[in-house]
Amino acid sequence: MSSANEDVIIRRLKDYEALITTSAIEKKCHEYGFPNEKNHGVTGMTKNGIEIVKLQGEIKAQQQLIKNLANPSQSHEEEQVGDTTQKNPRGKHDMTRVEQLKILYDLYDELFVTIEKGRMENVVYKHRELHPINKEVCTVCLEDVPITCLNSVQYFVCCGNFICFPCFQASCAGGQLRMKNCPCCREEIFVALEKVVRQVEQQAKRGRPWAQANMGIYQLEGSSCGHGDAVHYKVDFKKALKWFKLAAEQRQPDAIRIIAQLHGGVYGKVKEVEQCQIKARALMKEAADLGNLRAQRNYAMMCRLGEGGPKDNSEAAQYYTLAYSQKDEVSPLKISNDLPEEVLHAGLFLGIYHYYGIGGFTKNLHIAKYYLEEHVKESEKQSGSTGPKAYMYLAACLMELHECTFGPKYTVPGYSSVPRAMSLYRKSVKLGVGNPNGCSQHSKELLESMVTRLSKFCGNCGVASKDILGGKLKACGRCHSTWYCGKECQTEHWKAGHKSDCVRQQA
Numbered sequence: 001m002s003s004a005n006e007d008v009i010i011r012r013l014k015d016y017e018a019l020i021t022t023s024a025i026e027k028k029c030h031e032y033g034f035p036n037e038k039n040h041g042v043t044g045m046t047k048n049g050i051e052i053v054k055l056q057g058e059i060k061a062q063q064q065l066i067k068n069l070a071n072p073s074q075s076h077e078e079e080q081v082g083d084t085t086q087k088n089p090r091g092k093h094d095m096t097r098v099e100q101l102k103i104l105y106d107l108y109d110e111l112f113v114t115i116e117k118g119r120m121e122n123v124v125y126k127h128r129e130l131h132p133i134n135k136e137v138c139t140v141c142l143e144d145v146p147i148t149c150l151n152s153v154q155y156f157v158c159c160g161n162f163i164c165f166p167c168f169q170a171s172c173a174g175g176q177l178r179m180k181n182c183p184c185c186r187e188e189i190f191v192a193l194e195k196v197v198r199q200v201e202q203q204a205k206r207g208r209p210w211a212q213a214n215m216g217i218y219q220l221e222g223s224s225c226g227h228g229d230a231v232h233y234k235v236d237f238k239k240a241l242k243w244f245k246l247a248a249e250q251r252q253p254d255a256i257r258i259i260a261q262l263h264g265g266v267y268g269k270v271k272e273v274e275q276c277q278i279k280a281r282a283l284m285k286e287a288a289d290l291g292n293l294r295a296q297r298n299y300a301m302m303c304r305l306g307e308g309g310p311k312d313n314s315e316a317a318q319y320y321t322l323a324y325s326q327k328d329e330v331s332p333l334k335i336s337n338d339l340p341e342e343v344l345h346a347g348l349f350l351g352i353y354h355y356y357g358i359g360g361f362t363k364n365l366h367i368a369k370y371y372l373e374e375h376v377k378e379s380e381k382q383s384g385s386t387g388p389k390a391y392m393y394l395a396a397c398l399m400e401l402h403e404c405t406f407g408p409k410y411t412v413p414g415y416s417s418v419p420r421a422m423s424l425y426r427k428s429v430k431l432g433v434g435n436p437n438g439c440s441q442h443s444k445e446l447l448e449s450m451v452t453r454l455s456k457f458c459g460n461c462g463v464a465s466k467d468i469l470g471g472k473l474k475a476c477g478r479c480h481s482t483w484y485c486g487k488e489c490q491t492e493h494w495k496a497g498h499k500s501d502c503v504r505q506q507a
Contacts, residue, residue: 052118055111062104069097098406102415105366105405112366123321131289134251138164139184148291150210150254157199158187160208204243209252216243216255220267237262237270253292260284260295264308281308288319296323297342304349317359320346324371338382347375348390355397365401372397376424388428388439395424395443413460414497422450422481423503454482459498460489479503 134147145153145164153162161184163171171179181188197218203211219240241262247255262273264280281302287295296319302308303316323346327339351371357363372394379386402417425447432440455473456465459482465473473483476490479502484490494502 051114052111055107055114059104059107059111062100062107066097066100066104069100098412098415101405109366109370112364113370116367116370120321120325123318124325127322133291138162138167140167146291148253149293150213155210156182156184156189157196157203158182159185160203160206160211209247209250209255212243212247213252213255216240216247216258219243220258238272241272251290253287253290253295256283257287257292257295257298260287277308293323293326293340293342297345300346313353313359317350317353317361320350324350339378344375344379347371351375352393355393365397365404369397369401385431388431388437388443391424391428392439392443395421413493414500416501419479419481419501419503422447423479458485458489459483460493461485476502
């Protein structure tokens, strides 16, 4: 590693020292609005304080270790061992520093993610203080259950009562429902679909808001369910609106959200409903404040895009945070471990907001990487891919963090983010084939720039392509992101650490 690169690393350390001082942490917590023990002692900074202080100490110790490595007591070139002189290659010393830098920035990752989780807890706590959500008592365990959507609990159409998810889960063995009769009225649960729909209508007429919302959906979509066998209705917007309004009067979140969508024109022009984006935004906020996940995502999008009012990235960031906080919440009708699309969407834009430092956030690549990696990982697990935007921003984030960590020297074998970043850019470009978009095009330009720059020098010895016979280097056949002057350099670089960096490219 050159002297210039060492100077970059020392400057980075001095810049980052300010981030882990007590005053800096307190300032960051104040920006995020963390409470102290006088407010409450269960969430936010108080809950995460011990972990933050611990990480703060570890970071200081790691910084001191790296500073000591930068100024060793003996020469980099030679060490005196007894009466003999042993060579201590500069490269080995530099790699030791690189290893310690990687540990340092892993600690930064952990620190900032811990702070971000505390911020999220505090946002949820303060929001629920201002906007209490609907709660009802489970008929089995008698616990209060938040009712944020139609799938929050398992309803029984026979009597209109419900059980919470833990009770419903306890009634299942091997994925099969053991209950044959309603635990409240002892009626048989498994009956013909036509009878179920008639019972839902009866419960709606008795004033049950969940049943009224369901009846509105039946009339709006013309079917009693979205797939399989169903009782079909004639689409009737007038009757649907009537049911939705009755449910909305009782603060049923899904009913309020769908009325907002009707005002917003999501279902096309409906003569019974005034097309008004301002009303749509106000109603969507009302549903979002009641904890409805889909409404929180929709309202955040409206704020971000400026639909029905001015653009407001700070408001969008708050409601994306509320949506993402429901990541670990599940419902009886969602037994799968897959994350809802709304949570994935919220994670993507929280990552982008932290990447740019907008929405009331300061730019933080560590937090941006956390959200973007989670989004890409879960999206690929659930559907095999994600959008070009996510791949592009994650690649850009990795490259910036890599440069912040190791300076402008890209080829640090065993610690390089370049192969993975180039792989992500290629995925973004691939998704744009036949479907051109700005993200794919920008990824293509960045990828071409990286290939042009990196293919000019051997990734191991640094020799320029113009100085070798033929004037052309050969790319790694697996990752196509590192170039070599010959087989010997490729083998040496592989053993030095490229083996752990190399990312196989899809055909």
